Amino acid sequence: MYVGAEWLLAGWEKVLSPAWGTSGKALSGFVAGALAKSSGANPAVQGWYASFLHSFVLPNAGFFSFLVTWGEVAVGLGLLLGLLTGIAAGFGVLMNLNYLLAGTVSINPVLGMVGLFLVFSWRVCGWIGLDSWLLPALGLPWKPGTVFHIHEASVHIPRA
Numbered sequence: 001m002y003v004g005a006e007w008l009l010a011g012w013e014k015v016l017s018p019a020w021g022t023s024g025k026a027l028s029g030f031v032a033g034a035l036a037k038s039s040g041a042n043p044a045v046q047g048w049y050a051s052f053l054h055s056f057v058l059p060n061a062g063f064f065s066f067l068v069t070w071g072e073v074a075v076g077l078g079l080l081l082g083l084l085t086g087i088a089a090g091f092g093v094l095m096n097l098n099y100l101l102a103g104t105v106s107i108n109p110v111l112g113m114v115g116l117f118l119v120f121s122w123r124v125c126g127w128i129g130l131d132s133w134l135l136p137a138l139g140l141p142w143k144p145g146t147v148f149h150i151h152e153a154s155v156h157i158p159r160a
Contacts (some may be wrong), residue, residue, distance in 0.1 A: 006107065008076025014068065068095070075089075
């Protein structure tokens, strides 16, 4: 619950901030700070990640700002409601990894480790949430649920 609340609060703060809208102003500032940490003998941000930030994220800051904002809200809601818990935790770990690669520590190691635990325990961490109803309906790749149940046709193969 704690991890979900942290994600939801962080995302909601961005939703309410005009700098985190599709203008990408806040994200551009974050990326500029990360790029400043990419030089020197022992940089906090590795060169390959700085190159990714400079050539891909910075030109598309508005799009990535939207993804970060609503991604944090979605991860928070998913974890708080127990809705697709493993998937929500997986995306949370992915965002935490990117924050860490950008040289920002903050609470990210804690959220990342708890998120990994939730990803690895996805089968049981949704028992008290909405997953207790959703997962049996959707099923698993190796066991179809009630929604996507495929009726197997009986085929008679004559013996020679």
